Amino acid sequence: MAVYTEVDDDELEAFLATYDIGELRSYKGIAEGVENSNFLLHTTAGTYLLTLYEKRVAPEDLPFFLGLMNHVASKGIACPVPIRDRKGEMLGTLAGRPAAIVSFLEGLSVRKPQPKHCAELGAGLARFHLAGADFPLRRANALTVSGWRPLFEASRARADEVSRGLAAELADELSALEASWPHDLPQGVIHADLFPDNVFFIGEHLSGVIDFYFACNDTLAYDLAICLNAWCFEHDGSFNITKARALTQAYNHVRPLDAAELAALPLLARGSAMRFLLTRLYDWLHHPPGALVKPKNPLEYLKRLRFHRSLSSPAAYGLD
Numbered sequence: 001m002a003v004y005t006e007v008d009d010d011e012l013e014a015f016l017a018t019y020d021i022g023e024l025r026s027y028k029g030i031a032e033g034v035e036n037s038n039f040l041l042h043t044t045a046g047t048y049l050l051t052l053y054e055k056r057v058a059p060e061d062l063p064f065f066l067g068l069m070n071h072v073a074s075k076g077i078a079c080p081v082p083i084r085d086r087k088g089e090m091l092g093t094l095a096g097r098p099a100a101i102v103s104f105l106e107g108l109s110v111r112k113p114q115p116k117h118c119a120e121l122g123a124g125l126a127r128f129h130l131a132g133a134d135f136p137l138r139r140a141n142a143l144t145v146s147g148w149r150p151l152f153e154a155s156r157a158r159a160d161e162v163s164r165g166l167a168a169e170l171a172d173e174l175s176a177l178e179a180s181w182p183h184d185l186p187q188g189v190i191h192a193d194l195f196p197d198n199v200f201f202i203g204e205h206l207s208g209v210i211d212f213y214f215a216c217n218d219t220l221a222y223d224l225a226i227c228l229n230a231w232c233f234e235h236d237g238s239f240n241i242t243k244a245r246a247l248t249q250a251y252n253h254v255r256p257l258d259a260a261e262l263a264a265l266p267l268l269a270r271g272s273a274m275r276f277l278l279t280r281l282y283d284w285l286h287h288p289p290g291a292l293v294k295p296k297n298p299l300e301y302l303k304r305l306r307f308h309r310s311l312s313s314p315a316a317y318g319l320d
């Protein structure tokens with residue numbers, strides 16, 4: 001569940017009085033999500049989403065995240081639009097936390113994405129990349145190749161508790177990735193966490209993208225590699241080339257990948273698998289007993305990593 005900070009009615013009423021979004025009719029905490037406290041607000045003017053940013057979000061990054069949503073929404077990307085208060089500010093304070101209100105998006109995330117969903121995602125991701133091209137703020141990716149070693153070292157001594165031989169395999173893999181990671185591919189603003197729970201559909205059509213709180217400047221094709229990992233593997237760990245083809249071809253149609261991006265895709269996908277394996281491994285080994293949020297299985301990403309390592313060409317993703 002994700003309501004870490006309780007808000008009392010009076011505080012909320014006073015906070016809402018600084019906005020021009022009508023009178024509060026009702027509100028409730030939202031169970032999904034693990035990072036922040038989210039509330040659904042019904043007012044006389046409509047439905048909104050209130051987020052209180054918790055400890056893992058650095059307050060200094062919030063202007064980047066909120067500014068980015070505002071920027072890409074103004075270019076037609078379906079995403080939450082930050083609501084400004086009467087002073088024109090997108091960010092306020094509630095219950096001692098940084099807080100923002102954004103527009104509510106209709107639609108549902110899909111538990112078992114189909115090729116059609118992957119095609120919608122690919123086109124949507126490419127449009128997001130194009131829309132972010134002239135966003136003026138910058139935020140470095142703390143979870144790119146340079147951030148992986150410290151994360152690994154924080155789990156290394158206990159990694160074999162999760163799977164025998166894991167520490168050694170990750171050490172070798174990390175050295176290989178550090179030695180060959182591409183640094184000169186086209187850059188831009190990436191979402192960096194575009195998993196199925198962060199994409200809404202109405203029927204088969206993409207209706208919105210949420211959760212921009214890992215967005216940063218990085219290699220554009222790395223975002224596509226993240227989606228390959230998050231959308232194109234089955235629950236039994238097998239790779240689904242039909243979904244990958246739908247995703248990569250739809251992306252390529254809107255924003256053609258250059259030859260260097262294409263060639264680097266297996267490496268970027270390995271790196272992306274490493275990133276989620278390491279954050280999951282850390283959370284798996286360090287979550288407090290009885291924590292409300294169940295950590296995700298890191299080993300799902302070990303299988304993916306091994307798959308990408310076995311490839312020599314992007315043709316395996318449906319791109320020739």
Ligand SMILES: Nc1ncnc2c1ncn2[C@@H]1O[C@H](COP(=O)(O)OP(=O)(O)OP(=O)(O)O)[C@@H](O)[C@H]1O
Nearest residue numbers: 002030032033034035036049080103104105210211
């Ligand atoms: N603008 C929105 N419109 C409709 N629903 C939203 C919106 N933003 C968030 N939600 C709902 O709230 C839930 C939690 O949001 P989100 O995923 O951003 O949580 P989080 O705790 O910040 O992040 P994480 O996914 O990393 O745990 C989502 O699963 C979705 O159901």
Ligand SMILES: N[C@@H](CCO)C(=O)O
Nearest residue numbers: 193195276279280296
């Ligand atoms: N999407 C991530 C969690 C948030 O970064 C994962 O599945 O590991």
